[in-house]
Amino acid sequence: MVAQDRLSSAFAALADPTRRDILIRLRSGPLTVSDLAVHYPMSRPAVSQHLTVLEKAGLVARDRRAQWKDCSLATASLDEAAAWIEQQRADWIERFDLLDEHLRNRGEHDRETDEHTGGENR
């Protein structure tokens, strides 16, 4: 991944649990790097690098004028990602609905819901 398109960068950024958690925390308002870093078992530069990834993906914006209080959310890339994923879902959910008209076994197609929540970094 070396300067990918915006959509790929957005998905790649969302693939990391720490980065997703950063986005969740930023929903409540802008935060400093240090404010974010205390919640994760890694150094502040590591958090800063995660923020750089999110920034290049267009998911956060950093106000460089102020050195404190600078990380906030952006919507552009997430809109793209949501649009792509929803289009896929809409199309093949439609396909599954068509199948249902023939196969009336609408209980379990091929959906194995994996109740997995403990994903942690390494």
Add this chain to the structure above:
Amino acid sequence: MVAQDRLSSAFAALADPTRRDILIRLRSGPLTVSDLAVHYPMSRPAVSQHLTVLEKAGLVARDRRAQWKDCSLATASLDEAAAWIEQQRADWIERFDLLDEHLRNRGEHDRETDEHTGGENR
């Protein structure tokens, strides 16, 4: 990424343009690995490995009984990914709407220039 949670695996799988294109092609119905491989400038084992990534992410299902015609779509992980992304969007679009009541300059534009006009009022 070493045995990540399902959501991380799904986003990571979607981060690759080739894999996203594979998903799009599979919307039309099951395909063989060779059928897929002819569309990409890479070897057939490479496509097979992409499919393995998609399979582990829960985005495609492979019918191992038949060795031809075996790759089709699955919805479980995409539902998770869509749910996560939509929840984020809903929450912070609401925040932006609240801002709009104060700032009427919500010009929707985004490319490399992040003209994020988020007022850091608090």
Add this chain to the structure above:
DNA sequence: CTAGCGTGTAAGCGATCGCTTACGTAAGAA
């Protein structure tokens, strides 16, 4: 001015990714 704080970034390391070629396996045709 200097001292101190908060931050970004460079260098380095181990692990993983994406791709290649080469090999091994399973099902159908002769």
Add this chain to the structure above:
DNA sequence: TTCTTACGTAAGCGATCGCTTACACGCTAG
């Protein structure tokens, strides 16, 4: 049976990721 087809997987290589420590820059307080 043997041959062919389609596929999966192992090994290897260059590039990237995620993290660390160390250092440099910008702003603020005194």
